[in-house]
Amino acid sequence: MLKKGITFFCFFLLLEASGQDFKKLLVQAYLSKDSSDYYFKSAKRLIKTEADAGEYYFCKNARHVDYGNPDSAVLYGKTAIEKLTKANSTTSLYTVYNNINKVYKKQGQYDKGLHYLFEGLKLAEKEKANNWIRYFYTQLSLNYHDFENYSKGVYYGKKAVDLFLKEAKPDPSSTYSALNALAINYDDWDKPEQALYYHKMVFKFIKGKDTMSLASTYNNIGNTLLKQKKYKEAEGWINRAVTITDLTKGSGASFNHYYYYEHATHYTNLATIASELGDFQKAEKMFEKAYYFAKKSQSAEKLRDYYYQSSQFNKKRKNLAQTIKDQDLYIKLRDSVYRADRAKTVADVEAKYQNEKKEKELLLAKNKLMLEQSQHKEKTNWLIFISLVTVSAFVAGYLLLRQQKLKNRQQQQEFELKNAIAAIETQNKLQEQRLAISRDLHDNIGAQLTFIISSIDNLKYGFTIENEKLKAKLSAINVFTRNTITELRDTIWAMNKDEITFLDLKTRIANFIETAKTASQGTTFTFEIEDSLSDEVVFSSLQGINIYRVIQESIHNSLKYAEASEINVKIKQEQGKTNILISDNGKGFNPDTVVLGNGLNNMNKRIAEVGGQLTVISQPGMGAKIQVML
């Protein structure tokens, strides 16, 4: 398999190298029989990178492995590992690890070989290169077999076989190698049944013409049967192996090595069978051939097996000298293969690999735990994040809702207020219109009344009116009309003012009293105002006119009905209120018995209208007092 791999790799390099001199030269160097050194030298001059250097030393290593130069192969292999590791060129690295193992295995230095196999296995496991993992398991099984540690050989062989059998379509050639490795371990572990089982399993995968490549399997089956003392049957299988090996003999160093190696086994086994069957002549011939091929194969293991069987054969022939000689050589080779310290090293290498593997598993478990923790943490964080988003959305939503409600309420309030203002303004407009109409009416009334007065005056002066009744009537109309005009003027005065100060009111009352004085010569009028009353006191126009009218009406009543000779008007401030007192010394009357006329009733109404209180105090013969508290 490895040979095919290397050839394929070289072919691949060849394809890749079209137009690339360096790779082309390397392929030529590897394949060339005579000019290899020349091509290698030429290629070396073209090395530019670590990867180039790695490939260069890898090809040198492969070349020396094939041509049986173990020291050079190991030296270049180690250099190639260094360079390829730096360049991270894993495919070539696997091959180099395997090549070095191959060299050490051939020399019987299994501890060193195992070291490189485990390195290769670690790399393959790291890179998850399953093909290489299976391959290294197979090689480990073979190494342990050659080192006579069959339990370990079976362990790794089973691992390799299990991996292959898990595949839907396992590669026949690789599966064959794994099955073969497992079977030979069982065989040498004295478990022929299992050995035969796995040997024969090979034929499930490789059938027809392809069985021509199974020389070693035929030999191994023969070997197992030999151990079971089924000599004739064993001889048949081994002879088939010999024929196939001869038929499939190729060219080149690597093919030669395979050929010698296989034949060394075949002829040792055939010699043993002949010896066991008592055909010493045949056995001798077979041993000669076995020795030749074992020597050519340069395999310590094959020589060891040869010397063991040869010593047994010579012992049977009672050739003691040769027996001792073979025994010595066998022991020497066996010890070279299986020395105690080497066994310890092998165990150490294995332990190291297993430790590293366990550490790696521990690390993986730890990483997994950390990953789970991290995922858990991430989940918690996401939960917090989502919770925060939800809470935020709720808060924002609540705030928006509250804002909207507030806005609606505010709009409602503003709307109500605007409506109220609009209603008041509408009312004001109506009042203004009404007032305007009243003013027009008053102007009209004023003009008409003036006309009436002047008409009556004209009548009085133009005609001599002797009819007393008519005269009185005319005078009454005149007085009525004049009073009405006075009232109209007072009304207009009040209407034209937004507010009436006490000073205004005082002046108007004083004017009225002066007029009354002139009209009633026999009556004494007094008008007193307390100093504490400020002129700045303000009344509304209604209050002002009503107060004025009440004073006017009271004086009028005192003159008309009470026949008073003294009338007093006194205004003062009392308990925060304005106190107006109109008194006379007239006839007086009993307020309880006298029916109040329109005048007093009107006075009451007017004062009540502006929120004040009017009191009438009088007794017959004691004058009258009218008190207004406002």
Place this chain on the structure above:
Amino acid sequence: MNLWIGIGLLLAADFFIIFNLLSKADDAKKKHLLKLKESEAMRLTALRKNSKLVEKNQIASGFELAYRSRLKEINQGMVDLQLFLTIISSKTNL
């Protein structure tokens, strides 16, 4: 780490939105109160004007009421005067 940055940004955005909403609500409240104050002032002015107009109309009504009763008497006087003038004119042949 990125998640925490996300949470931080979200909180910042939240605070900004909430602060903005509260601030807007506060501004709207202030504006509303100012508007209410202005409207109330307008209403009071209108009411004052109204009360004055009502008073004046009351004054006018009071006069008109008194005038109506007096007008009857004046009318009566005028009728008498008319009669007198008729008598005079018939006597003097005016």
